[in-house]
Amino acid sequence: MNGFQRNVLLPKWKRMCSEGPYDFVVVNGDLVDGLNYKERGMGMWTHSLDLQAENAAHLLNCISVQPEAPIYVIGGTVYHVEANPGIDQVVAEKLAALGKNVKYCGLEQILEIEKQKFHFSHWVSDSIYDGTSLSKEILMSKKHDIKVTGMFRGHRHHYGFYSDGFRFAAMLPAWKGRDAYVQKRGMRYATTQIGWVTLTVGKEYWNVQPTVWNIDDAIPTVSLGKKKETFAKEK
Secondary structure (H helix, E strand, O other), X not given: OOHHHHHHHHHHHHHHHHOOOEOOEEEEOOOOOOOOHHHOOOOOOOOOHHHHHHHHHHHHOOOXXXXXXXXXXXXXXXXXXXXXXXXXXXXXXHHHHOOOEEEEOOOEEEEEEOOEEEEEEOOXXXXXXXXXXXXXXXXXXXXXXXXXXXXXXXXXXXXXXXXXXXXXXXXXXXXXXXXXXXXXOHHHHOOOEEEEEEEEEOOOOEXXXXXXXXXXXXXXXXXXXXXXXXXXXXX
């Protein structure tokens, strides 16, 4: 475990786990890093998918839930595990073996709560403007007559929210730092957020409450202090 994982990620993960007990949990895909093949494996603590899945299951098992509360696991993208996106299912199976009530959902799932429907899937289109990606989800749900109150997406590693007044789309934060792939791409991916989102639903209302932290300070910074400007003058 590196310093960022030990000093930043883990304490905030423990806080999320202790905020329960939750009535249900949705884990929205890309549960492991995989081989990080675009960076030739650089920065990985292990290249074993089984070890990554084992540790992911034990971390998820720390989340405080009501007795028999369901945990829904959504499949992620092929980036992290190339041709084997089923590794998210392996995590679900390992978590179930620890005694949790787990359901692997494949690549999408609709949950109905108090007669309101919420759609979960991992992938969302890439755009500099979050509102573009999220409003597209709302528009397409209307075009195809998918009757939902809200949609939750992941993939972009920071929180975003958009609503047209009738339905909403939310982009979920991640639990990952700035790896080499992100660092090489400048300001476009500069802001990475970690955290979680709590969904509260009643018969005539819903509420989405994000708990997020910016980790921009993970970018290396060197303070030079106050320096007087020096100019070369001709004699």
